[in-house]
Amino acid sequence: MLTYARAFDVRFEETLGLSHDLNQLVHEMRLRINASLAPLGLTTPKYAALSVLEARGAATNAELARECAVTAQTMNRIMKDLETAGFVTRLGGAALGLKQPFELTPKALAAVCAAHVAVNDVELAMVQGWAGEAVEQLQGALRLCHDNLRRMPQLPASAKEEDEG
Secondary structure (H helix, E strand, O other): OOOHHHHHHHHHHHOOOHHHHHHHHHHHHHHHHHHHHHHHOOOHHHHHHHHHHHHHOOEOHHHHHHHHOOOHHHHHHHHHHHHHOOOEEEOOOHHHHHHOOEEEOHHHHHHHHHHHHHHHHHHHHHOOOOOHHHHHHHHHHHHHHHHHHHOOOOOOHHHHOOOOO
16 A cells, blocks of 8 residues: 555656756746846746737737736736836727737837847857757757647646746
């Protein structure tokens, strides 16, 4: 009979540990990116929202939340901060309510360009010493992993909520 501790040991020994390694990488990368974005008044989630708006031209809170993989409530807080800082404005009239799209201000365009450079510097530091082909292989492997996970059976709604813990 397996005890809880023994069952846990067996399970851990049988895993590849990829989720732990990826989690450690994401954590360190986010710390570095946040540090590089701080002088611009941005964080990684704010930068992500601005990048989506830069690419799309305009988007609603719900669209931004989906694109940035956060809850609508979290994106609402992010967008309020960006609006207060003068990085975004709302399009349309009050009749649109929550569906009122956001767009970048000229101030945001300058900041997001500088942010791209800062984030690129962190990414280049991460793959320093790698051949260009190796970086492309890594990107391809990460995309394939993402696609494979998305093809798994549907997640329950509660699992789709942003992990803020």
